[in-house]
Amino acid sequence: MPDPYDLIEQLANAAHRIAVSTDTTAVLQATFDAITNYAPQIDCIVAAGAESAKSDTTDADHVIHWTVSAVWDRQTEPALASGSAFDLLQGSLLDSLARGEPLVITALAETTNDDPKIDEDTRRRLAEKGLVSLVVVALNVHDQWLGLLLIGCRQPHSFEASEIRLYQLLADQAALGLVRHRLAQNAAAVIKAAADMFHDVGDCMITTDLNRIITSFNAAAEIRYDVTATQMIGKPISVLIPPHCRAENELWSQLAVQQNRALRGETERIDKHRQIFPVYMVVWPLHNGTGRPVGVAEFTIDNSAHLHIQTVLQDERDLYEAILESSPEAIVMFNMTQQVTAANLQFESFFQLSRYKLVQHTLDELIQQIRQREDLPADLANILLTFVGDMYQSAAGDFEMLTNVRRVLVWYSTPVYANSGVQVGRLFAFRDATQERAVDHMKTDFVSLVSHELNTPLTSIRGFTDLILDGDAGGISGTVREYLKVIKFNTDRLIALINDVLDITRIEAGRLVLHRDLYEVQSLIDKALLSVLAVTSTHQQQLQVTVAPDLPLVWVDQHRMIQVIANLLGNASKYTNSGGSITVEARMVIDSPLPETSTVLLLPAILIGIHDTGIGIAPKDLSLLFTRFYRAEQVTLQQVAGTGLGLAIVKSFVELHGGQVWVQSELGLGSSFYFTIPLVGGGHDLHSGRGG
Amino acid sequence: MTYILVAEDDPHIQLLIQRKLEIAGYKVRTTNNGKSALELALTDTPRIVLLDIMLPEMNGLDVCHAIKKQLGVKAPPIMMISARGSQIDVNAAEQLGADDYLIKPFSLGDLLEHVQSLLRG
Numbered sequence: 001m002p003d004p005y006d007l008i009e010q011l012a013n014a015a016h017r018i019a020v021s022t023d024t025t026a027v028l029q030a031t032f033d034a035i036t037n038y039a040p041q042i043d044c045i046v047a048a049g050a051e052s053a054k055s056d057t058t059d060a061d062h063v064i065h066w067t068v069s070a071v072w073d074r075q076t077e078p079a080l081a082s083g084s085a086f087d088l089l090q091g092s093l094l095d096s097l098a099r100g101e102p103l104v105i106t107a108l109a110e111t112t113n114d115d116p117k118i119d120e121d122t123r124r125r126l127a128e129k130g131l132v133s134l135v136v137v138a139l140n141v142h143d144q145w146l147g148l149l150l151i152g153c154r155q156p157h158s159f160e161a162s163e164i165r166l167y168q169l170l171a172d173q174a175a176l177g178l179v180r181h182r183l184a185q186n187a188a189a190v191i192k193a194a195a196d197m198f199h200d201v202g203d204c205m206i207t208t209d210l211n212r213i214i215t216s217f218n219a220a221a222e223i224r225y226d227v228t229a230t231q232m233i234g235k236p237i238s239v240l241i242p243p244h245c246r247a248e249n250e251l252w253s254q255l256a257v258q259q260n261r262a263l264r265g266e267t268e269r270i271d272k273h274r275q276i277f278p279v280y281m282v283v284w285p286l287h288n289g290t291g292r293p294v295g296v297a298e299f300t301i302d303n304s305a306h307l308h309i310q311t312v313l314q315d316e317r318d319l320y321e322a323i324l325e326s327s328p329e330a331i332v333m334f335n336m337t338q339q340v341t342a343a344n345l346q347f348e349s350f351f352q353l354s355r356y357k358l359v360q361h362t363l364d365e366l367i368q369q370i371r372q373r374e375d376l377p378a379d380l381a382n383i384l385l386t387f388v389g390d391m392y393q394s395a396a397g398d399f400e401m402l403t404n405v406r407r408v409l410v411w412y413s414t415p416v417y418a419n420s421g422v423q424v425g426r427l428f429a430f431r432d433a434t435q436e437r438a439v440d441h442m443k444t445d446f447v448s449l450v451s452h453e454l455n456t457p458l459t460s461i462r463g464f465t466d467l468i469l470d471g472d473a474g475g476i477s478g479t480v481r482e483y484l485k486v487i488k489f490n491t492d493r494l495i496a497l498i499n500d501v502l503d504i505t506r507i508e509a510g511r512l513v514l515h516r517d518l519y520e521v522q523s524l525i526d527k528a529l530l531s532v533l534a535v536t537s538t539h540q541q542q543l544q545v546t547v548a549p550d551l552p553l554v555w556v557d558q559h560r561m562i563q564v565i566a567n568l569l570g571n572a573s574k575y576t577n578s579g580g581s582i583t584v585e586a587r588m589v590i591d592s593p594l595p596e597t598s599t600v601l602l603l604p605a606i607l608i609g610i611h612d613t614g615i616g617i618a619p620k621d622l623s624l625l626f627t628r629f630y631r632a633e634q635v636t637l638q639q640v641a642g643t644g645l646g647l648a649i650v651k652s653f654v655e656l657h658g659g660q661v662w663v664q665s666e667l668g669l670g671s672s673f674y675f676t677i678p679l680v681g682g683g684h685d686l687h688s689g690r691g692g
Numbered sequence: 693m694t695y696i697l698v699a700e701d702d703p704h705i706q707l708l709i710q711r712k713l714e715i716a717g718y719k720v721r722t723t724n725n726g727k728s729a730l731e732l733a734l735t736d737t738p739r740i741v742l743l744d745i746m747l748p749e750m751n752g753l754d755v756c757h758a759i760k761k762q763l764g765v766k767a768p769p770i771m772m773i774s775a776r777g778s779q780i781d782v783n784a785a786e787q788l789g790a791d792d793y794l795i796k797p798f799s800l801g802d803l804l805e806h807v808q809s810l811l812r813g
Contacts, residue, residue: 448776451775452775452776455775455796455797456702456705456775456796457704458796458797459702459705459708459775459796459797459798460702460704460705460708462797462799463705463708463709463712463797463798463799463800464704464708466799466800466801467708467711467712467800470715470800472711472712472715491797495797502777502778506778511778511780512779513779513780515779
């Protein structure tokens, strides 16, 4: 007879082991150990799971379907068999058990089909296992029926009341252990509830257990992956992950569990149609009630649209960058905080400054870099400093530079506005004008040279013709004189043409400098008249001059202004038939009325008009009249001599003086050419009589 | 008789000027290079000097400058004759002491007028 205290201690220990076991298997193992320890006559123990027990509510007798969750059998000791090896309790059990009373069968063979305690199917299966007598106790906690324990013998055995009480005690302990476990499972239910909360959000929420088997799948995920939650729950999540992302994703979930924190990042997912799509993912661990990790939740946002926009933006950036890069101009752009926002390849090449040391850097840093370099001109830094803060004005200019080669750079700078009208910064562009400047010089030099070389022989031709005409070579016949006059006339035309070409070339090269002084309008007109007087008198044209009294002096280059008036007078004479008349008028204009013109004039000004009664100019010729080498149609038809340079020169000279020139004409009736000479100082206190 | 020195390397223009001035009654001495023009101007004391700019051996402007510099107030009036007729050329000649400037091609009347005006002082 064992010491009763020892027995109590052992029982207490066994009960404790059962109660502190944290999962079903451990609880049942501890229970089975305790029973076999105290009851060596027992051959077999079966625990039937109540978690999956279903109550068929249509049956008033509480027909319950059981699932075996653990089996111990002495014949297979010590292994704890499970599953279908002993699925004897899939049938129904009796009311007594349902009420919590142990079911005792001392001799299975003696029970009949009518015995209400056990059904035929169960009896047959128990008999197949060789069981003769058995007791079934409920696993109950506070009237919550969790399951049952079946304890059987292969020898006839009469279960004593004390023995049954022991089994019941251990079963109660087991039930407590199972409840504890169920509570833990309730925690998982809480997590499931959390997952349910994500069910209707617009992005994908998927939970898995620690083996990465899917445990929940929300509605958005069903739509995105085109599958149902039912299809996916129980499947490994790896089916949703493209193979090249699996290792990385696995690592993330492991880290999330190990470090007990949320991780986030970008990865990819694959849907039912094998479409891979980018996602932004947050992954975090799930815990049960005791703080143990039980799974992983992942929340993914489809990144396709976002990435598409990024791609489009990037493409656009690339395009504009390519345009910038292929520009032959060096371009540097500053934002409103005077930071370099862009600099192209040509900028780098012109100034030998690395773009990557410029972009995102400030103007000050750039200026420093420029000043450290002796080969970069001070002009460059000065231009940037002067205009970078200018919100309104464009500017342009040029400078010379000697980096690896000598360059003339033409630059311009302009504020840059976005479509919205908001100023975004300031742009500087530099163009290599070395070549075109050289060509310009060559052209000008060439024209000068040719003119010079032409003028020398012309001097002789004209001079000796004059000598003969003057009679210095002796008397000549009338015919010879006539012919010599033809030579002289054409020589003078040639000389005039060369001078016109020279003037145009100088104007174009910007080399024409005005030598201004104050002159009387009357004297300018008089001197111009001298040059045409011979022609007008031979053509018997009437010349009339009307100069308003008390005109102020004009600030002009005398030589050029006389040339302008003479050119216009020459034209008037040339295109007016014999017997016609030419009128010159000069008056001051303070404001309107002016002869019709569309140009905006600087006023006050002296207006000079030259009117003729000549052949006139067709409307279609009027607009092109002042263009170089342009000659009106009827002029060429009538074979009037001319180069088409005279009016272009007139326009240039007038504009150099700040004035405007325009024409009114009607075919067959005559033409009126007008030009203005703006008055300095508004024309006050500059009256004639002060010299000039 | 007033003596005029003409330095012009183009023989035809030289002859032209010489003929016109002689017909007008002036005594003329000619040369076709800058160096001898300078020597003659310094030793021969001409009444006025007509200088082409593009002269061999010594540029007409340099001759002008040298004459004015070495003779000072005693230097004769100098008229440059050149096919280079831009205002810049004229100004440059004035800066170097030239008193007048005649642009080629010139008319014989102009030539005579300028010479007479220089002789009047």
